[in-house]
Amino acid sequence: MSAKLNVHDLRKRYGTVRALDGISFCVNGGEILGLLGPNGAGKTTTVESIAGLTEPDSGSVEVCGIDARRKPREAKRRMGLALAVTALQDKITPREALESFGAFYRRRAGAEELLARFDLKPVAGRSFDTLSTGQRQRLALALALVNQPELLILDEPSAGLDPEARRNMRAAILDVKENGGAVLMTTHDMDEAQRLCDRIAIINLGRVVAEGPPADLIARSRTTTTISLRLQSPIPPGALAAIQGIGGLECTDALVRFVATNVNEALAQLIPVLDRHGLDIAELHAQRATLEEVVAGFL
Amino acid sequence: MQGVLQQILLHLRLNFRSRMAVLYQYLFPIIFLAAFRTVYRQERFPLAMHVGELLTITILGSAAFGLPSGIVSDRERGIWRRYKILPVSSFGILAGTLVTRYLLLLTAALLVLALAMATGMPMPAHPFAMWAAFTISAIAFMGVGLDLAMLATNVPAVQALGQCIFLPMLIVGGVAFPLSSLPAWAQHLSAFLPGRYSVQAIQACVTGTPAAAQFDVLALVAIGVTGAAAGLLAFRWDNRQRPSPWIALALLGWLIAGIAAESRGIVHVSAARQSAARGRESPPYSSAEGPYNAGTATPVSRR
DSSP states (O other), rough: EEEEEEEEEEEETTEEEEEEEEEEEEETTEEEEEOOOOOSSSSHHHHHHHHSSSSSEEOOOOOOETTTTSSHHHHHHHHEEOSSSSSOTTOHHHHHHHHHTTTTTTTTTOHHHHHTTTTTTGGGSOGGGGGGGGHHHHHHHHHHTOOOSEEEEEEEETOOHHHHHHHHHHHHHHHHHHHEEEEEEEOOHHHHHHHSSEEEEEEEEOOOOOOEEEHHHHSOOOOOOHHHHHHSSSSOOOTTOOOSSEEEEEEEETEEEEESHHHHHHHHHHHHHHHHHTTTTEEEEOOOOOOOHHHHOOO | EEEEEHHHHHHHHHHHHOOOHHHHHHHHHHHHHHHHHTTTSSSSSGGGGGHHHHHHHHHHHHIIIIIIHHHHHHHHHHHHHHHHHOOOHHHHHHHHHHHHHHHHHHHHHHHHHHHHHHTTTTSSSOOOHHHHHHOOOOOOOOHHHHHHHHHHHHHHHHHHHHHHHHHHHHHHHHSSSSSGGHHHHHHHHHHHHHHHHHHHHHHHHHHSOOOGHHHHHHEEEHHHHHHHHHHHHHHSSSTTTTTOOOOOHHHHHHHHHHEEETTTTTOOHHHHHHHHHTTTTTTTSTTTTTOTTOOOOTTOOOO
């Protein structure tokens, strides 16, 4: 699969702050890459550098094989971008926005089709200043797709969207992917990232600190699994003290809870102890680390 | 190109949806028209000798306040950033904005002329030449407005900077008061300001001969070209960008015009010379055949 976006060694300083400190990654056609990281990690600066909104100090950005820094207009024709906050003129209507923005592209989607797809038909003739946050966000997404982009870049796309609008947004993103396009999205919504993204790049202090499919990142992380047990009868105090490799042990009557890095090893030690005390397990839950915990673990 | 044309149509529609913009665009020149009509009510052809001033004030108001306020307000709110994502140059976006502004200005000028003619002013002697002079003046002043927009960081700053251009141009720049009534130092100063050239170029086409305004037109072109170039080179898509030193280029046009006027010795204007330039004693209106023949002005006129 060819790379629709290739970012290499991108650097940007704001005074003494290194906003981007050599970021490199690529997004292939038919792939969704999620950029995760805390506020100030460099996600938005990365997106803005790719889109030409911010001029990086050094590094390269290739969009569909086009050097975006040397030929920004050609690159922009291939990409669609929805910023976290989209500002338009107060009195512009969604239909006018889609028609006037679409007029800048040779290849474009119909305004009516986009209005219907993002459930904007009922407000198509209303002025922008009367739209709700969710409607504005949906319009921003529709505008990002107005040129049927090969590369779709979304900065916090689900912020302010209701569940129905989120589903539409996810469907639109998957549609781009199924048609061979590439999607780069920043998000703080780990559930969304885990559901949608084929790969995730975790950014901190302007660098990519981890990259890979969500499942791989969870497996690679050194975060722990939480194990909860409900026993048939109360456990004697100190009975589990000898078990190695566990932490955060809490015993309350018949409830036991602890965390372990290696679950198999912890359970292998636990079962003989329970047998010795004649205790039977009524319920056993093992909760693996969430993506959120994994991301936090890499920072 | 299609995108820029769409932008022009869109901006025109959006402008007419804003009551304040419409009010400012048309009410402001009408107030000046009424003021001039009152001051010069005893002239035989009311307002005819003041079309240059009236249209220049219309252009100046739009350039010093309307145009830069719109650009800066949109930039402050992040609208220009959204446009930057589009595959269009800053020139393309600005061209759309400036053409829209020019068309609005033209409608305001036509309204002023229509009202002036409705109250007794005869048809301008050279309407097409007047339109050309008006257009060149508009381009020169819109370049100034663009520079103000690139210099100002917020709308209150536009108002402050706009006043710095607007008031001196009105008072000592030969726009609201005749050059011949100004002291020598003010006449020298006015040679470095575009207002006087705009007034003279337009007025020559209304009551005189367009050929007499050759220097004024060249001065306006110099001011317009340098102003527009400075505005484009210093263009700021968002407020995170600082004002560029390229803005200083705009002053080059003003300097060129002023120095050229000084070196040609055409800065000092006497009442007789101003009258001649305006056409009262110039052919083809020196005889009874023209509407603006000599000796028609009353004592309250520009002395």
